[in-house]
Amino acid sequence: MAIKVIIFDDKLSIRESLELLLLTDNRFDLAGAFEHAEDAAQIAGILNPDVILMDIDMPGKNGIQAVAEIHKKHPHINIIMLTVFEDSDRVFQSLRNGANGYLLKSTEPAKLLEALADIHSGGAPMSPVIARMVMHHFQIEKAQPATDYQLTTREKEVLKLLVDGMSYKMIASSLEIGFETVRSHIKKIYDKLHVQTMTEAVTKTLREGLI
Amino acid sequence: MAIKVIIFDDKLSIRESLELLLLTDNRFDLAGAFEHAEDAAQIAGILNPDVILMDIDMPGKNGIQAVAEIHKKHPHINIIMLTVFEDSDRVFQSLRNGANGYLLKSTEPAKLLEALADIHSGGAPMSPVIARMVMHHFQIEKAQPATDYQLTTREKEVLKLLVDGMSYKMIASSLEIGFETVRSHIKKIYDKLHVQTMTEAVTKTLREGLI
DNA sequence: GCGCAAATCCCCATAATAGGGGATACAAAT
DNA sequence: ATTTGTATCCCCTATTATGGGGATTTGCGC
Numbered sequence: 001m002a003i004k005v006i007i008f009d010d011k012l013s014i015r016e017s018l019e020l021l022l023l024t025d026n027r028f029d030l031a032g033a034f035e036h037a038e039d040a041a042q043i044a045g046i047l048n049p050d051v052i053l054m055d056i057d058m059p060g061k062n063g064i065q066a067v068a069e070i071h072k073k074h075p076h077i078n079i080i081m082l083t084v085f086e087d088s089d090r091v092f093q094s095l096r097n098g099a100n101g102y103l104l105k106s107t108e109p110a111k112l113l114e115a116l117a118d119i120h121s122g123g124a125p126m127s128p129v130i131a132r133m134v135m136h137h138f139q140i141e142k143a144q145p146a147t148d149y150q151l152t153t154r155e156k157e158v159l160k161l162l163v164d165g166m167s168y169k170m171i172a173s174s175l176e177i178g179f180e181t182v183r184s185h186i187k188k189i190y191d192k193l194h195v196q197t198m199t200e201a202v203t204k205t206l207r208e209g210l211i
Numbered sequence: 212m213a214i215k216v217i218i219f220d221d222k223l224s225i226r227e228s229l230e231l232l233l234l235t236d237n238r239f240d241l242a243g244a245f246e247h248a249e250d251a252a253q254i255a256g257i258l259n260p261d262v263i264l265m266d267i268d269m270p271g272k273n274g275i276q277a278v279a280e281i282h283k284k285h286p287h288i289n290i291i292m293l294t295v296f297e298d299s300d301r302v303f304q305s306l307r308n309g310a311n312g313y314l315l316k317s318t319e320p321a322k323l324l325e326a327l328a329d330i331h332s333g334g335a336p337m338s339p340v341i342a343r344m345v346m347h348h349f350q351i352e353k354a355q356p357a358t359d360y361q362l363t364t365r366e367k368e369v370l371k372l373l374v375d376g377m378s379y380k381m382i383a384s385s386l387e388i389g390f391e392t393v394r395s396h397i398k399k400i401y402d403k404l405h406v407q408t409m410t411e412a413v414t415k416t417l418r419e420g421l422i
Numbered sequence: 423g424c425g426c427a428a429a430t431c432c433c434c435a436t437a438a439t440a441g442g443g444g445a446t447a448c449a450a451a452t
Numbered sequence: 453a454t455t456t457g458t459a460t461c462c463c464c465t466a467t468t469a470t471g472g473g474g475a476t477t478t479g480c481g482c
Contacts, residue, residue: 095346115339123339124346128326131342132335135306152428165411167468180431187471188428197438198469200376202410206417363458378438391461398441399458408468409439423482430477438469444462451456 002029003120006047008037008066009055009082014105018053021109028116037066044070044077050120054099056083056090064094071098078119088133095134101125147208149192158185160211163202213240214331217258219248219277220266220293225316229264232320239327248277255281255288261331265310267294267301275305282309289330299344306345312336358419360403369396371422374413 005028009015015033022030031047034040038060044052052070056063067079080101081094091102101119103112104127115125126134151159161171168186172179186201195201205211216239220226226244233241242258245251248269255263263281267274278290291312292305302313312330314323315338326336337345362370372382379397383390397412406412416422 100343100346118339122343124343125339126337126342126346128329128334128336131337132311132333134345135311135335135337154429162410163414165406165408165414167408169468177429178431180433181429183469184430186469190470195376196470197376197378198410199373199413202413203374203376203417206414365459380438388459389461391463392459394439395460397439401440407440425482426480428478428480430475432475433473435472436470438467440465440467442464442466445460446462447460448458449456450458452454 003027003051003116004029004031004047004049005051005053005116006031006043006049007033007053008035008040008058008063009033009053010035010058011055014055021113025113028113036060037063040066041069041073044074048074049077051078051080051116053080053082053116056081056094064090064097067094067099068097080115080119080125091130091133102130103127104129149210151189151192151210155185155189155192156211158182159189159201159205162186162189162198163205163211214238214262214327215240215242215258215260216262216264216327217242217254217260218244218264219246219251219269219274220244220264221246221269222266225266232324236324239324248274251277252280252284255285259285260288262289262291262327264291264293264327267292267305275301275308278305278310279308291326291330291336302341302344313341314338315340360421362400362403362421366396366400366403367422369393370400370412370416373397373400373409374416374422 005022007015007018007030009018012035015035019030019033022028031049032043034043037054037058040052040054054063054067063081067081070077070079075098078100079098080103081091081099082103082105083090084105094102101115101124103115103125107115107127118125157175158171161174166174168179168182172182175182190196190201193201193204195204216233218226218229218241220229223246226246230241230244233239242260243254245254248265251263251265265274265278274292278292281288281290286309289311290309291314292302292310293314293316294301295316305313312326312335314326314336318326318338329336368386369382372385377385379390379393383393386393400412401407404412404415406415
């Protein structure tokens with residue numbers, strides 16, 4: 001069965017070339033092409049396409065907002081963003097809003113068709129440049145080396161329970177050790193983390209990902 | 212100039228077919244193919260390739276560890292991971308360790324060659340399935356809609372200072388209000404967040420990004 | 423065998439937090 | 453005009469946390 005596609009792009013030339021491209025390939029069924037995204041969510045509801053090609057930059061309601069609305073109301077519809085820019089903020093914003101793929105307009109026609117097929121079968125086509133941006137972001141987010149405070153295993157256990165909101169008494173019975181032992185551990189933890197209170201310890205632990 | 216490639220894969224058949232593939236395309240120059248990654252970082256240093264194709268699953272030192280070492284010592288070398296599995300943990304671990312691309316072994320030869328070219332020109336080739344995984348993770352990380360506990364502005368101010376490790380007394384003098392007022396605010400905050408202690412409040416705040 | 427770190431427990435004293443009640447003032451909304 | 457929400461303050465009591473000491477056992481490395 002053909003994959004049903006609709007297009008949102010303000011430039012007639014782009015719409016026409018995409019239309020032509022899709023009409024010449026019988027794997028796809030072009031259900032409509034629109035010059036603005038004002039009623040995109042409603043249109044998506046009526047036409048119920050498999051995939052939407054959405055220009056990121058349009059006068060009036062831009063593609064990023066449109067994605068958010070469509071995705072919210074029709075989460076099963078796959079959305080591929082099209083852009084001429086490699087502006088990372090907008091890429092991330094779109095992806096966060098629920099876009100499934102991201103292609104540069106310079107993408108060759110053949111690859112674009114491939115992307116449409118990919119997305120329909122559960123993939124997430126991205127131009128390699130875009131993928132690099134996403135991944136780079138991903139690496140930054142996860143790879144902070146985390147200063148080592150030399151906590152012992154037991155101290156880490158105690159700290160974990162503390163972060164989980166337990167009192168000394170609860171920690172003691174949870175670890176099946178005495179109340180005073182918990183106190184000792186926590187004193188050492190505070191010492192090593194250079195803090196004086198529970199909340200400081202908790203904040204430091206969570207912010208620096210110590211556990 | 213040809214793109215210099217080296218291969219790490221324990222299976223002879225894979226090595227041979229990759230070798231064959233690269234030898235028949237003059238855009239690439241195969242500088243070596245190895246069956247284990249024990250000395251991968253050292254080999255990478257000597258041969259200084261543009262791109263490394265690394266099997267993720269090898270006896271002895273696995274590809275994930277090898278990536279970390281290579282990336283650390285030779286950050287300019289691009290690394291593409293190859294796998295038969297779509298195991299998200301290992302994908303993320305590899306990417307975090309510095310891999311630049313991720314392809315399934317089922318990738319067609321033509322696309323694999325394309326990926327090698329892409330990565331060399333600054334892209335990040337990923338099989339669409341992998342891209343979807345990465346993106347999905349990305350969405351989860353960023354797009355939690357943050358349950359709204361209806362905290363007032365003042366309550367948020369108090370909570371922020373609490374999270375920063377301040378005592379009631381310090382918060383009071385910092386906001387230039389009375390100690391008992393701080394207490395009142397905090398009582399309401401605990402009520403709204405459904406917690407009973409400072410640490411629970413702090414943890415909830417930080418984990419759910421309330422401030 | 424000795425030192426050393428880790429884990430366990432103890433006491434004393436002070437400070438801080440939690441939960442239960444209030445009360446007043448002021449502005450915005452109905 | 454009355455309710456509603458926010459911000460401000462007060463009291464009493466109980467529980468919890470902090471800081472300063474100190475002690476014992478166990479296992480590991482030299």
